[in-house]
Amino acid sequence: xxxxxxxxxxxxxxxxxxxxxxxxxxxxxxxxxxxxxxxxxxxxxxxxxxxxxxxxxxxxxxxxxxxxxxxxxxxxxxxxxxxxxxxxxxxxxxxxxxxxxxxxxxxxxxxxxxxxxxxxxxxxxxxxxxxxxxxxxxxxxxxxxxxxxxxxxxxxxxxxxxxxxxxxxxxxxxxxxxxxxxxxxxxxxxxxxxxxxxxxxxxxxxxxxxxxxxxxxxxxxxxxxxxxxxxxxxxxxxxxxxxxxxxxxxxxxxxxxxxxxxxxxxxxxxxxxxxxxxxxxxxxxxxxxxxxxxxxxxxxxxxxxxxxxxxxxxxxxxxxxxxxxxxxxxxxxxxxxxxxxxxxxxxxxxxxxxxxxxxxxxxxxxxxxxxxxxxxxxxxxxxxxxxxxxxxxxxxxx
Amino acid sequence: xxxxxxxxxxxxxxxxxxxxxxxxxxxxxxxxxxxxxxxxxxxxxxxxxxxxxxxxxxxxxxxxxxxxxxxxxxxxxxxxxxxxxxxxxxxxxxxxxxxxxxxxxxxxxxxxxxxxxxxxxxxxxxxxxxxxxxxxxxxxxxxxxxxxxxxxxxxxxxxxxxxxxxxxxxxxxxxxxxxxxxxxxxxxxxxxxxxxxxxxxxxxxxxxxxxxxxxxxxxxxxxxxxxxxxxxxxxxxxxxxxxxxxxxxxxxxxxxxxxxxxxxxxxxxxxxxxxxxxxxxxxxxxxxxxxxxxxxxxxxxxxxxxxxx
Numbered sequence: 001x002x003x004x005x006x007x008x009x010x011x012x013x014x015x016x017x018x019x020x021x022x023x024x025x026x027x028x029x030x031x032x033x034x035x036x037x038x039x040x041x042x043x044x045x046x047x048x049x050x051x052x053x054x055x056x057x058x059x060x061x062x063x064x065x066x067x068x069x070x071x072x073x074x075x076x077x078x079x080x081x082x083x084x085x086x087x088x089x090x091x092x093x094x095x096x097x098x099x100x101x102x103x104x105x106x107x108x109x110x111x112x113x114x115x116x117x118x119x120x121x122x123x124x125x126x127x128x129x130x131x132x133x134x135x136x137x138x139x140x141x142x143x144x145x146x147x148x149x150x151x152x153x154x155x156x157x158x159x160x161x162x163x164x165x166x167x168x169x170x171x172x173x174x175x176x177x178x179x180x181x182x183x184x185x186x187x188x189x190x191x192x193x194x195x196x197x198x199x200x201x202x203x204x205x206x207x208x209x210x211x212x213x214x215x216x217x218x219x220x221x222x223x224x225x226x227x228x229x230x231x232x233x234x235x236x237x238x239x240x241x242x243x244x245x246x247x248x249x250x251x252x253x254x255x256x257x258x259x260x261x262x263x264x265x266x267x268x269x270x271x272x273x274x275x276x277x278x279x280x281x282x283x284x285x286x287x288x289x290x291x292x293x294x295x296x297x298x299x300x301x302x303x304x305x306x307x308x309x310x311x312x313x314x315x316x317x318x319x320x321x322x323x324x325x326x327x328x329x330x331x332x333x334x335x336x337x338x339x340x341x342x343x344x345x346x347x348x349x350x351x352x353x354x355x356x357x358x359x360x361x362x363x364x365x366x367x368x369x370x371x372x373x374x375x376x377x378x379x380x381x382x383x384x385x386x387x388x389x390x391x392x393x394x395x396x397x398x
Numbered sequence: 399x400x401x402x403x404x405x406x407x408x409x410x411x412x413x414x415x416x417x418x419x420x421x422x423x424x425x426x427x428x429x430x431x432x433x434x435x436x437x438x439x440x441x442x443x444x445x446x447x448x449x450x451x452x453x454x455x456x457x458x459x460x461x462x463x464x465x466x467x468x469x470x471x472x473x474x475x476x477x478x479x480x481x482x483x484x485x486x487x488x489x490x491x492x493x494x495x496x497x498x499x500x501x502x503x504x505x506x507x508x509x510x511x512x513x514x515x516x517x518x519x520x521x522x523x524x525x526x527x528x529x530x531x532x533x534x535x536x537x538x539x540x541x542x543x544x545x546x547x548x549x550x551x552x553x554x555x556x557x558x559x560x561x562x563x564x565x566x567x568x569x570x571x572x573x574x575x576x577x578x579x580x581x582x583x584x585x586x587x588x589x590x591x592x593x594x595x596x597x598x599x600x601x602x603x604x605x606x607x608x609x610x611x612x613x614x615x616x617x618x619x620x621x622x623x624x625x626x627x628x629x630x631x632x633x634x635x636x637x638x639x640x641x642x643x644x645x646x647x648x649x650x651x652x653x654x655x656x657x658x659x660x661x662x663x664x665x666x667x668x669x670x671x672x673x674x675x676x677x678x679x680x681x682x683x684x685x686x687x688x689x690x691x692x693x694x695x696x697x698x699x700x701x702x703x704x705x706x707x
Contacts (some may be wrong), residue, residue, distance in 0.1 A: 025486040028479060054486035058475065059519030066472035066516065070443065070479025073466055076487055096468050200464045200480050203439035203498065208459035210467035212451045
């Protein structure tokens with residue numbers, strides 16, 4: 001295992017630290033729509049000559065992703081960071097980055113979308129981008145954000161696909177925690193040298209990027225794009241295992257707790273998994289057969305892995321930090337719920353009852369009592385086999 | 399900087415024949431003039447538009463140079479990203495410095511309207527790129543809709559000449575002046591009719607130590623409603639009527655690069671184009687005088703700026 005040092009970092013600084021060690025060739029980012037301290041911290045590294053990066057402080061998030069596209073097509077390592085409506089603004093170009101198979105790595109500090117204006121945590125921003133063709137990794141805490149960003153470089157370059165690494169705004173982004181930071185050399189060795197297959201700068205072998213496709217080719221290109229994503233899971237696992245050998249922190253697709261004999265399960269992304277784990281641990285000590293599933297990967301969606309993990313459960317409570325407005329006859333379930341239901345159905349599981357809890361929108365706190373309520377609901381559903389409410393809310397005043 | 403015809407004629411074309419641009423389109427003529435003026439290896443980006451769809455229809459490409467299209471508004475940021483990567487890799491010793499030049503092409507829609515912010519940002523940050531606007535004065539690729547480059551009085555599909563409204567009612571945006579106000583090393587206005595002037599301006603733009611912008615008038619037979627063999631003649635008339643003066647702003651100094659011996663009335667340019675046909679009816683004829691007055695006003699101001707008065 002490689003040596004590491006312990007630092008007190010919030011999620012934003014942990015990501016900036018990882019970026020310093022990755023030493024990308026180009027970083028293009030916009031500082032506020034809103035942004036976090038990722039870019040400001042990284043700017044200091046540039047100003048102090050600690051990185052070789054060409055840092056482009058652009059005029060908007062759309063400009064950020066547009067610049068990243070040109071830079072990545074030119075054959076070097078490219079990173080950026082964004083949040084909230086900033087991600088919404090660049091979304092058009094986010095699709096282009098994936099469609100051109102450019103291995104850009106983007107740190108996303110999850111924050112709510114407007115309106116009303118709100119800069120606090122929820123997952124509306126990255127969930128809006130879930131079908132853009134990027135790989136999506138969600139991080140529970142600053143350590144995971146740091147680890148995921150480093151692994152994202154390898155995953156992106158192996159697959160020629162862009163990767164976004166999420167962490168919860170403020171809760172993780174501004175929450176200082178203990179982070180084990182690798183030595184610079186270990187990170188450098190782990191990510192290796194990037195050798196692009198093609199480069200816009202190769203004037204001796206000129207290539208055309210971003211063609212115009214008619215109906216006779218567009219469909220095939222989209223098929224190739226989805227094919228590329230279908231090959232991502234084994235690579236994510238392989239990189240996670242290798243990272244585990246380096247650090248002792250192994251990463252897979254799902255992080256499970258207490259699922260061996262669980263009849264009930266809670267499924268949740270990112271920082272709330274920490275709160276849920278505490279509650280689940282307490283309940284298990286009392287003999288309640290409940291477990292926790294935290295997907296680390298949302299794109300590609302781990303349908304098979306989730307179906308397997310939940311195969312023997314009677315009741316599952318999904319905690320969604322965003323709403324897919326209009327879904328389920330306008331009830332507005334969350335994206336995790338919708339995809340999980342599809343995954344269970346596709347796996348032939350029609351017995352597990354699944355309910356959705358929308359929580360934490362715009363930074364609304366979620367506390368153990370909320371999750372205890374979910375556990376009580378699940379116990380009732382497991383016992384009766386009846387769902388009273390498909391979509392419920394946690395911490396909402398009504 | 400001198401352009402020798404023999405030398406130019408012998409050069410390998412970077413945008414080759416077989417593309418799908420319309421007969422009589424000025425864009426391919428301008429792109430060839432620009433690229434043939436450059437001796438260094440180039441990397442090109444294009445905004446969504448006629449040039450892009452006309453030259454990159456998969457599985458074909460008309461480009462013998464590295465070329466990228468991303469979106470409508472971001473040809474500037476895209477090429478600036480490539481330029482930044484080039485600078486980074488050369489500085490780090492990861493690749494050899496071969497003096498690459500970075501050029502973006504965009505139509506007036508991409509440049510005057512939707513992409514203005516991106517270009518302004520790239521210029522402010524000092525990217526060493528040349529942005530060439532192929533100004534055909536409307537959104538031609540999508541069916542001749544008005545842009546902020548469309549001249550007053552022109553009929554387009556979103557500023558149609560009706561019985562009450564005489565086509566576009568606003569004056570066009572003075573974009574070349576807007577980019578000159580960015581204090582970048584080189585800004586110019588050019589026309590394919592004056593090819594030597596355009597090519598010399600390209601060389602100056604490429605030699606500039608920072609961002610450069612050239613706005614080139616690009617007559618469009620489909621949108622302007624003229625015969626396909628009149629493209630260059632109509633571009634020349636735009637210059638001779640002083641509707642489209644040829645000038646440059648080099649390091650903040652304004653120079654007129656061509657002064658017509660005789661300033662011809664703008665009516666001569668207007669009457670050649672079907673898009674102004676309604677102006678030659680009793681109801682709207684008074685607008686021709688208004689257009690002439692505006693051309694005169696802008697021309698006089700330009701002469702002043704260039705120290706020609």
